[in-house]
Amino acid sequence: DIVMTQSPDSLAVSLGERATINCKSSQSVLYSSNNKNYLAWYQQKPGQPPKLLIYWASTRESGVPDRFSGSGSGTDFTLTISSLQAEDVAVYYCQQYYNTRTFGQGTKVEVK
Amino acid sequence: QVQLQESGPGLVKPSGTLSLTCAVSGGSISSTNWWTWVRQPPGKGLEWIGEIWHSGSTNYNPSLKSRVTISVDKSKNQFSLKLSSVTAADTAVYYCARDTDVSGAFAYWGQGTLVTVSS
Numbered sequence: 001d002i003v004m005t006q007s008p009d010s011l012a013v014s015l016g017e018r019a020t021i022n023c024k025s026s027q028s029v030l031y032s033s034n035n036k037n038y039l040a041w042y043q044q045k046p047g048q049p050p051k052l053l054i055y056w057a058s059t060r061e062s063g064v065p066d067r068f069s070g071s072g073s074g075t076d077f078t079l080t081i082s083s084l085q086a087e088d089v090a091v092y093y094c095q096q097y098y099n100t101r102t103f104g105q106g107t108k109v110e111v112k
Numbered sequence: 113q114v115q116l117q118e119s120g121p122g123l124v125k126p127s128g129t130l131s132l133t134c135a136v137s138g139g140s141i142s143s144t145n146w147w148t149w150v151r152q153p154p155g156k157g158l159e160w161i162g163e164i165w166h167s168g169s170t171n172y173n174p175s176l177k178s179r180v181t182i183s184v185d186k187s188k189n190q191f192s193l194k195l196s197s198v199t200a201a202d203t204a205v206y207y208c209a210r211d212t213d214v215s216g217a218f219a220y221w222g223q224g225t226l227v228t229v230s231s
Binding site: 049050101105 | 148171223
């Protein structure tokens, strides 16, 4: 199994400031034949299903604001919210789809 | 727009079998996508349970594999989950989901259904 580990477990950021969430996989999720990282990011608000933000590690899903960006390759990835808005308060999950599927434990983002 | 809707009993007795169905609308269960079950215990994170292709090919979470069966019903455009020998640890919100057309990420989700295991 590929284990996904996120850090930190929670963070508090002032409105308008940058939020950075890290995700590390126990083995590479980069598929050499197509040079794609099989890594996605989701946002989940209370009482709602997760919402896909990013796939292929850095491709923004349609309709997702451009303040959300993904980066990284191999085993180390980052989700950045460039300017935190009140509506971004949520739990964020990374997920690998290189070998079946596994999620990280989640990172709770709050307003400081 | 693809829509997914979970249905099934909200209460299951310990040692019993949890059975849920996901109805698909706005798209065909025979499309080239994986149809997936994910669960989330109250206050905890997401756990992938397993997935099925329209042909019937399946992949399961190794930690649940011995108790899980996912099946597809093309005539009803739906897929189902059975989880046997349940305990209180299986209490969770169960979601069905579908991947995107270009990746294995889940773009479409049902609203989720809470299943409680209790006598």
